[in-house]
Amino acid sequence: MLRISQYLREIATAEREGVYPSPRRAQSGGETRPVVIWNLTRRCNLTCKHCYALSADHHYPGELSHEEICTVMDDLRAYGVPVLILSGGEPLLHPQLFEIASRAQGMGFYTALSSNGTMIDAAMADRIAAQHFDYVGVSIDGSRDTHDRFRRKVGAYDESMAGIRLLHERGVKTGLRYTFTDLNGQDFPFLLQLMKDEGVDKFYFSHLNYAGRGNIHRGRDAHFEATRQALDLLFETAWADAEAGSSRDYVTGNNDADAAYLLAWVGRRWPQWQAPLRARLVAWGGNASGVGVANIDSQGEVHPDTMWGHHQLGNVRERPFSAIWSDRSDPLMDGLKMHPRPVKGRCAECQHLALCGGNTRVRAHQLTGDYWAEDPGCYLDDNEIGLSQEAASRLARVALTPFSGKRRVIEVLSA
Numbered sequence: 001m002l003r004i005s006q007y008l009r010e011i012a013t014a015e016r017e018g019v020y021p022s023p024r025r026a027q028s029g030g031e032t033r034p035v036v037i038w039n040l041t042r043r044c045n046l047t048c049k050h051c052y053a054l055s056a057d058h059h060y061p062g063e064l065s066h067e068e069i070c071t072v073m074d075d076l077r078a079y080g081v082p083v084l085i086l087s088g089g090e091p092l093l094h095p096q097l098f099e100i101a102s103r104a105q106g107m108g109f110y111t112a113l114s115s116n117g118t119m120i121d122a123a124m125a126d127r128i129a130a131q132h133f134d135y136v137g138v139s140i141d142g143s144r145d146t147h148d149r150f151r152r153k154v155g156a157y158d159e160s161m162a163g164i165r166l167l168h169e170r171g172v173k174t175g176l177r178y179t180f181t182d183l184n185g186q187d188f189p190f191l192l193q194l195m196k197d198e199g200v201d202k203f204y205f206s207h208l209n210y211a212g213r214g215n216i217h218r219g220r221d222a223h224f225e226a227t228r229q230a231l232d233l234l235f236e237t238a239w240a241d242a243e244a245g246s247s248r249d250y251v252t253g254n255n256d257a258d259a260a261y262l263l264a265w266v267g268r269r270w271p272q273w274q275a276p277l278r279a280r281l282v283a284w285g286g287n288a289s290g291v292g293v294a295n296i297d298s299q300g301e302v303h304p305d306t307m308w309g310h311h312q313l314g315n316v317r318e319r320p321f322s323a324i325w326s327d328r329s330d331p332l333m334d335g336l337k338m339h340p341r342p343v344k345g346r347c348a349e350c351q352h353l354a355l356c357g358g359n360t361r362v363r364a365h366q367l368t369g370d371y372w373a374e375d376p377g378c379y380l381d382d383n384e385i386g387l388s389q390e391a392a393s394r395l396a397r398v399a400l401t402p403f404s405g406k407r408r409v410i411e412v413l414s415a
């Protein structure tokens, strides 16, 4: 996740004080422990078009029991995992969600909730507020009609927005989670305004990643120019807030080329701050799959992140998460933990590799079958990534082809 507001606040401070602020010192020594996104259940009351978990509203057999979840939590805590993001499916459908959250908080985890928001009525909002989650993210994909089309349920927008308002009234820190595609890009300005009007604390701009239904619908990914225009607007909005001292946060995810795009945006305005910002972005390091972020699915399978649902590293029923996570015998995991990663094509020759990390390997794999091919979702041109003319003519770009899986699957999903 790229913390746009954090970096732009630093630029605002630098502009005010004439010196770039020193970064907060990271903890030294030891390996980074990942933020764990935990899909407690795959069940969901919605069947959204871009759902990476391919969730639906029925029981999925073989999900971890409460006792098994507690055992995993003990291991995560002992291993030093700092953050649990409780997700799904729809986590509010998990019968023991609040017991799990209480236990996590009692153990000292930063505990967040990721919900579609449609089940948050006044009673549920009271319960969530009483639970004191550190953060609750609710997915909103556009204005009413767009959102309902995405979420495949008429009324979903009104239900989710009502949930956000109820949480806001109770002082719960909330965020809008938005996935940008060519089907809902036109609604992005509306959502930025909605965030302000509703007093939402955080805006998470996610690019489309090619996992689950997001892969089936990858032919509707945003075009590069539309992505660039959306990011320009996001940066302008975040900058205005940073200058005004607002605490609203803007972050992006699922396309780490955003770091290079932000660096160029800052460089055009404040060339004097480009070098310190670059140092900050290199320290951040780009894509965190398999290193700074991990995923456990509802059946206990561990994945390098939520978008790698089709790649299992091991099951917590058979081995502790800590053992699975530190095991580099899996070739994907080994490569993800390398520094730099063994990427190929234009990513290997890109001047921004140190701050992008080679972006998401999921898109590369879904389109080429090679974990380490270029990320076809990179919207930067050859000049921007510093390719020589010789390299540019040698390295043909991976074509962004639509999904062509089994017809049976497509029919079910577009019903």
Ligand code: SF4
Binding pocket: 256, 257, 260, 346, 347, 348, 350, 351, 352, 353, 356, 357, 358, 359, 374, 375, 378, 379, 380, 385
């Ligand atoms: S070419 Fe690859 S490494 Fe460079 S910015 Fe794009 S995705 Fe990142």
